[in-house]
């Protein structure tokens with residue numbers, strides 16, 4: 461068992477290191493929550509958070525929309541355990557240990573009604589391309605008619621637009637320098653090294669390694685905007701577009717017919 465206080469401290473460090481990769485992280489969360497509010501049409505939407513980590517987006521969404529239910533889905537036992545210990549008392553929040561690469565993963569949610577939206581931040585670029593296509597097809601099947609996917613991630617232009625690609629990266633770097641002129645204390649790698657060195661997290665860390673959640677993370681085609689757009693089109697999403705953007709950091713929205 462990890463105490464709530466210890467878990468919250470780890471999550472504060474998590475949030476700080478995530479911000480090192482996207483200076484607008486909080487603005488992106490806000491844009492996604494605004495969009496959920498706009499799409500839901502009810503005060504108690506059912507929302508899936510795909511690759512939730514310890515629940516940073518989920519808890520912010522529930523602060524804004526306290527009648528919502530968020531199913532926070534991840535395959536990493538360590539961040540799931542931190543989320544459960546830190547936010548176990550948050551009404552409407554449930555953590556679900558599921559691998560989004562597994563066909564039929566949504567059966568594990570035991571849904572009683574169709575979700576209004578699926579949200580995600582900095583997670584879906586981890587998926588192999590075929591798994592991304594299958595994920596979007598599964599979402600098209602389980603979301604309610606008119607439901608939405610809201611995917612906040614670094615999604616780059618194709619190599620056919622190299623200058624645009626460079627410009628989008630440069631915008632992020634400039635914003636990073638403006639907001640954090642002193643840099644950041646801890647990187648993603650530092651955070652994981654610190655977690656691995658904590659005896660309280662060692663077993664969870666070993667289990668994470670065994671699950672190989674990260675195996676196809678780097679260089680997956682799922683880091684490209686066009687791959688997502690095509691996969692959403694193939695899955696049957698009717699309207700697809702970028703709702704919010706700074707450089708390559710964007711919120712891609714897919715709306716189902718309905």
Ligand SMILES: C[S@@+](CC[C@H](N)C(=O)[O-])C[C@H]1O[C@@H](n2cnc3c(N)ncnc32)[C@H](O)[C@@H]1O
Pocket residue numbers: 478510511512513514515516517533534535536539558559560561580581582583584586587673
């Ligand atoms: C960079 S973290 C982002 C976490 C969180 N969304 C945030 O913004 O803080 C990426 C997350 O995606 C999760 N993830 C990657 N591949 C996954 C998969 N196949 N199934 C479920 N979760 C996955 C990782 O375990 C990790 O928690």
